[in-house]
Amino acid sequence: MSGIAAVVFDLDGVIIDTEGVWEEVRRAYVAEHGRAFLPDTQQRMMGMSTGEWSRHLSEDVGVGRTPREVADDVLGRMAQRYADALPLIPGAVAAVRRLGERFPLALASSSARILIDQVLATAGLADAFQVTLSTEEVERGKPAPDVYLAAARRLGLAPGDCAAVEDSSNGLRAAAAAGLAVVAVPHGEYPPAPDALALAGLVVDDLDDLTADVIAKLR
Known part of the structure; x- marks a missing residue:
């Protein structure tokens, strides 16, 4: 070679x-919509693309928002966290x-x-x-x-x-x-x-x- x-x-x-930040932000977001992570949600989402994890939260976890809306909501919160302290x-x-x-x-x-x-x-x-x-x-x-x-x-x-x-x-x-x-x-x-x-x-x-x-x- x-x-x-x-x-x-x-x-x-x-x-x-940021893995902890991602988990904190997404768990809080899901809870606000009256849902909770599935037992394997955190491990499944590590490495998923934006389209994949937003679809998982929308369809599998069932937050009641479209995948595009979920992505926009969560990414906005993550961007604010990064702006506050990287x-x-x-x-x-x-x-x-x-x-x-x-x-x-x-x-x-x-x-x-x-x-x-x-x-x-x-x-x-x-x-x-x-x-x-x-x-x-x-x-x-x-x-x-x-x-x-x-x-x-x-x-x-x-x-x-x-x-x-x-x-x-x-x-x-x-x-x-x-x-x-x-x-x-x-x-x-x-x-x-x-x-x-x-x-x-x-x-x-x-x-x-x-x-x-x-x-x-x-x-």
């Missing part, structure tokens, strides 16, 4: 610590800049485009990525490989020449299904399932340990 030629970052859970993960900006000195970078996120652009601008990373993609811009969200395949294609590289940095079960599965070398950065509160973690060629507990040299050794 050839060496790693580019790195594709996830956003939520890797650069910003929850950057310690070491994330430095890790992006460090790897960007050696590799072209892409971003493959389940967040909506409006949130991706806001986060990158606020974090001072708008210039760090050659490619940024939301799963709302491809056919299927994670764990389907679509967003990672599209990121590699836009970088002009084969998926096997790219490494993915992921935290969630569905994200790890998506990157592995696309054929990227997988780096797992497990989130303490929302750890990936053992079978998903086993797909990673490298597991790092701290972003300070995510260096160009360890990425290069993946292939």
